[in-house]
Amino acid sequence: MKQTQLQGVTRVNMLTKISLITLGGLLGLSGCGDNQTTNQLATEAAVVTVTADETASNTLTIWPELTPAIAKDPVLEAKIAGLVSKMTLEQKVAQMIQPEIRDITVEDMRQYGFGSYLNGGGAYPNNDKHATPADWIALAESFYQASIDDSVDGINIPTMWGTDAVHGHNNVIGATLFPHNIGLGAANNPKLIEQIAAITAQEVMVTGIDWVFAPTVAVVRDDRWGRTYEGYSEDPQIVKAYAYAIVEGLQGSVKADFLSDQHVISTVKHFIGDGGTENGIDQGDNIASEQDLYDIHAQGYVGGLNAGAQSVMASFNSWHGVKNHGNKYLLTDVLKDKLNFDGFVVGDWNGHGQVAGCSNESCAQSVNAGLDIFMVPTAAWKPLYENTIAQVNSGEISQARIDDAVSRILRVKFRAGLFDKPSPANRPLSGKTELIGQASHRDVARQAVRESLVLLKNNQSLLPLKPNAKVLVAGDAADNIGKQSGGWTITWQGTDNKNSDFPGATSIYSGIKQVVTQGGGEAMLSVTGEFSPEQKPDVAIVVFGEEPYAEGNGDIDNLEYQRGDKRDLALLKKLKAQGIPVVSVFISGRPMWVNSEFNQSDAFVAAWLPGSEGQGIADVLFTKPDGSVGYDFVGKLSFSWPSTPQQTQVNVPLVQDKSAQAQADYQPLIPYGYGLSYQSASTDAIALDKLSEDNFSATQTLEDLALFERAVKSPWSMYIATNNERQGLSSSVANNNALNIRTMDRVVQEDARLVSFNGSELGTVGLISNFPRDLRAYSNRDSVLSVSIKALQLVQKPLWLGLACEGDCRQQVDITKLVNAKLGDWQNINISLACFAGEPMDFGKITIPFYLTTDAKVDISFSDVVIKTTSTENTIRCN
Template identity: 60%
Template sequence: MNVIKYLTLNKKNCFLITLSLLTLGCSPAENSTLTGQEIQAIASNKADKIWPKLESDVKKDAQVEQKVANLLAEMTLQQKVAQMIQPEIRDITLEDMRTYGFGSYLNGGGGFPNNNKHSTPADWVLLAEKMYQASIDDSLDGSTIPTMWGTDAVHGHNNVIGATLFPHNIGLGAANNPKLIEKIAEITATEVMVTGIDWVFAPTVAVVRDDRWGRSYEGYSEDPEIVRTYSAAVVKGLQGHANKDFLGDKRVISSIKHFIGDGGTQDGDDQGDNIASEQELFTVHAQGYVGGLTAGAQSVMASFNSWHGDKVHGHKYLLTDVLKNRMGFDGFVVGDWNGHGQVKGCIKENCAQAVNAGLDIFMVPTQAWRPLYDNIIAQVKQGDILQSRIDDAVTRILRVKVRAGLFEKPSPAKRVLSGNVALMGAESHREVARQAVRESLVLLKNNGQLLPLSPKQDILVAGDAADNIGKQSGGWSITWQGTGNKNADFIGGSSIYSGIEQQVSAAGGQVTLSVDGSYTNKPDVAIVVFGEEPYAEGHGDIDNLEYQRGDKKDLALLNSFKAKGIPVVAVFISGRPLWVNAELNASNAFVAAWLPGSEGKAIADVLLRSQTDNVQHDFTGKLSFSWPKSPTQIVNRFDDDYQALFSYGYGLTYQDDDILLADLSEQSTVVLNTHLTTDVFLGKAIAPWSMLLFSQQQNIEIESSSESLAGIFYRTVDKDIQEDSFRLKTTGAATAGVKFINTNGFREDLSKELQMNAALTFSVKRDSDINAPVYITMNCETTGDSASCQASYNIQAQLAVSKKGEWQTVAISLHCFAEKGLLLSKIAVPFELSTSGAVNLSINHIRLVEDKAASAPFKCPQ
């Protein structure tokens, strides 16, 4: 008998031989002497060593299984593959749904019915109804299987105007209240069902190990202790309890994400590589799945990250051997936004590896769904994908649909909660959100017991986050990045200032809002509300934890009060702990408010005493993330050498004596980077710039992922990661384009960039012929009326010779613009693209890069 075959039959030695094969650089799958059954035995025994066999509260039901089997037996290959395709609402039509019968579809962050950010609940229900009716129309595809709509409702139904937005997960982790979390999830399910949607991509159960990660605020904690409990609570809140109201008329399907290890990538790199041992992968990063799967979660979303260099979307051992076979998960695995396209050997239009690895549903936005659908069918026919794997995927999808009652429930417009606008942002929902805000606040410093404040004082409220609901809500708030929103977009919401103003005015005190801190009469105390700008996913990745490195404007504001002897209460808005030693020193009291969501007024309930001078609500929040001592410190609970500034679990109450004095080291350990790059657009407009679409004399600020004017259409698209670029399609009916301006009217001095021989650079892809001039302009005026202070260059020739459908870099020396009379010392428009022709162009990463002038391929015309 072959010795390897002998050892694979010996369970005691099976794991050892697997390790030996891997050590030798030869995986078991590569050894021709092993059969498929024997390889599976090795994988199963390996998984048995670490991963538990879970018992889900939702048991298999014979009647459900028979119905699924009956449905499957009647389906064609084309119908089965259609169940595995999940397009995005901006990329399909009702006719597409009628023709293919997609198993599901989604709205991405910033995707709205009719491409309208201000769509009403009725608009959402109408689209859900139309898609549902098209899916059960068998006139073209022969299928009557109902589709499902999935959405990212990650802190409430955050894509919909007027919804209740709860604190982001990092704040909820500080609250450490599982009952509250279940209630929040139940309310979220209610508001989601008002819009006719079936399925929520939540909870996120990442265990964050490096706070430089741009998704840190989506994690409840750096430690699995809270994550496991919260995951079960959210699943029960969304889906209902298995023995009571499971997936009933007032519940939605949940999706635990992102499997697995997304919070532990090297350097906090979004979509990066997790190199944890398998034991750590389970002990630290899998605990949210233990909690959520046990509670009966019906779907799991695969993660963008890799594990030891292999992308999880194509990782058969993790998706199939561990999650499905060992842990016993019998729902379906859905991919993340074109994540399958990152698997080695794959593109977003073609990835048999992901199907074979265990991916059941492809989240495939853009028109890539068409070739992907065709390729999967062809690969089954060619034998690259086994029919049994397709049948397994579709069985899992149908099982969840049957369990959710989608075959019996009325159509979306006729469901119990659909269209009940009184529930959207209901006062009872907002009161739960206000409770969550109060419990999420963590008091880090309270010298002299300055807090709580009497509302009868003269209080100055300062800082650019004080009256800014968008900034306090962070990413995933109406728009994907949380940018481009105004207070008026948060119907029913409240800013932090508004809550303070309401209570102080009622108590007979004096309150003044002054963003820049200026005043006429010296106040008794200043409340300064400041912090991070909104971001989501990779756009929030940073290389160190120093707050406002190189631009300490908020510190200057704090110090301006300190210098005048005015006591300062700092309210810090952030998606992660940051190094703020100087800001702590400059403050008498310091509150970590995280990202509280739409109910900012609840903060006043904790900061202020009542009119009768009693404490209204004490601080109860405790850090679920360790606070760093330096900007380069990556610190987590149970580290061998644990030396956080504020330890995990820290948080003062009004009964505590504060010993934190103003003597924290303000010496940064960050090595300054002398390389100069000034970003204008990096997945979003970079402050101080805002992005405008224009056509002739019409201008609109871009506040959504899709916008249009006469003769021009704008939409976010993908280059390297989700929505890191934008596409412009013009019809030639008008001179139209896009430009970046400082909406405050200030001019930016780019003289330093000129002195450092910088070039204006960007990536561009053409998907059309270029038969008309395409101008790149920089300007000292936002209107373009000042011909003496602008400079334009026509890049038509460079675009015309580029290969259609491929990205290229355009770089124009700033000296070119200066030679035409542009004053780089007062730039109002750093980038404008305009054309009077019909073009289809995609643009990525607009920036000014030093020392690029000499090598810029674009030569200044003489």
């Protein structure tokens, strides 16, 4: 620990591992499949609950009245009603509880009879990443048998297992991994999508699982969003067509093999508007008009429901400030009543806990709004179960609402044949491990890779290459199956994987090597682009791009690639300087500002996140040995390409808005629908040679970033912590072993907090986000962290003010002398963000933008925590 005195301030650089709990941890509420234990970090309960009626137009006439894809069956409905009438309240609520495999036992299932359960991303049977299909089947069988064991509760309703199979059965070692949705959108081939979904269903059923949390039908409006790659396109019509296709592929056609023993239950998600949040912040607020909510964000649901989707997942995001998990207008009035959806609505990972006034352990508001199944991982499932029962008994939740939810769950289970099918271990596809990653499945994935590639640049028709050439393959993504597959790949974030974790898969390099070797050429792998003089290549293929991420971990504040660390650009420049033609293969989950990389490339291919079949890229880059083209480029951009790092919301005008003004406002670098082929004339190509490399960082307009101003600002939440525990605040008063905190009035009601540290141990209060946030734009300026603060007693021990980033990193400054200098008076303390810079701080991954921590016995009040873009005369600076 290094300490330096600077103008009465001690700066500490924490290079050693620290207590994550003291910092509030780096674990927040996350999305479906989040592999992290969470505490409640909802907005403080003091915030007044707002109904959707106060924030949006709620014009139901905007929404179509869909004809249900499956007509109601009176015989089935009578069977459902009869079963519901026999169930106790406890049994009904258990149907609405969905715990996670790491948080329940087989005996829990036997005792409570949960209606469903899930494995989140990075959760495996026996906590074994390399669990075999047999292990998955064994767990499915044991939970199933426990659920139908009526010796404890007198009822035998089969449970069902849900999993995030979002680009193949991506949690299982050896499964076929298809390109992520953004690549499939570039292919624009619904028939291929249906085939991919059907294969995914088969591989899922091999492991005894009934239900898949797919497809994601988000229509992305801001490419800074960390889930951009989960969207097929910025065009709602592609999303609509794909939603229909993938639901049919997963579930089967309602006219033929619907939910047969070859198919699984699908989930259209996340309802609704997750792709349109302000500034692309995951789980943020969508302020679209209701007409745009339908025209843009609802089209995937129209497609999916028309194909007979049986479940819909509620979204983490808000619409006009109201969390969707608690929005009755959207979940009931729109989805269930107007769109005539008669399946069930499942929540996302503790999403109910983010509803104002709720916690992970209690949320009547979500049930009343129309949520049918709580996705409640962690130990919160038990108090949630108990509290929901109590809320029904007290009348806070009506018995009718419970019966409706349970009826919807049972309806889907009957339609899926779960009451009649054999147990998971005895179903037709169960245990047929030869289907996991089988050759015919990989062939389809390889086709999807080929069709998803978009050729953006091809000077002097460099491509296709002859396979008898001497080829240097460089870049850190060249021989990295994990990186080419992205997030949601074995682990939740897609990190910590090795090529050996992908048996049967092919890296991009290995695919190139195979083609070149068979063609009489030579393929050399050098990540850094090194070669001996006698081995100078005829061409270099450089494979580079984004590191894997999932959900909010991928949120960024602008689209510049490798801002502040242009190592891949340096590699391209080095090869170009040696007179070697360069083919760039760009791996990414979104379009990015790569003007400099374009300038240094003779050919440039957007490969997105191709998955396990990397050889599909070599299929297109090279001719056959006889010089003829085997496969041409057919992919077209389904997302517009930005002209500046700040052009994050560049979307092709909707069909209904082709006005001259809309067209004039649409000014991307490369437009939607663009993509060259080997047949393209030179006049078809956009010149990508002498592009401006000005990232406009100096002229970028930044506004002050309020973190806590009268109230905690989204996406931050307030927490308190000791060395041993952390808790989010869900009321105006809270305490732990080290401190008490309560709201107080400074200027207006409850615009400040009073923290009474008792001095018994280190206590912390701070602000935390669900996911890391990119604050590099602020750290690159002369920005300051400003807080209004007052101490009521002399601070006798260090009082630290700090920031923390993802991983074991923080920087903190001792502000004791500053606070003591104006004892009993409010003062603004402004500290340059430069004081928090340096190793190991990463301003691109800030999880905690502000915390105060001390083991002194003192009362501290604070308000108005703001990152200001300009410094003042009394700003504390650090060298």
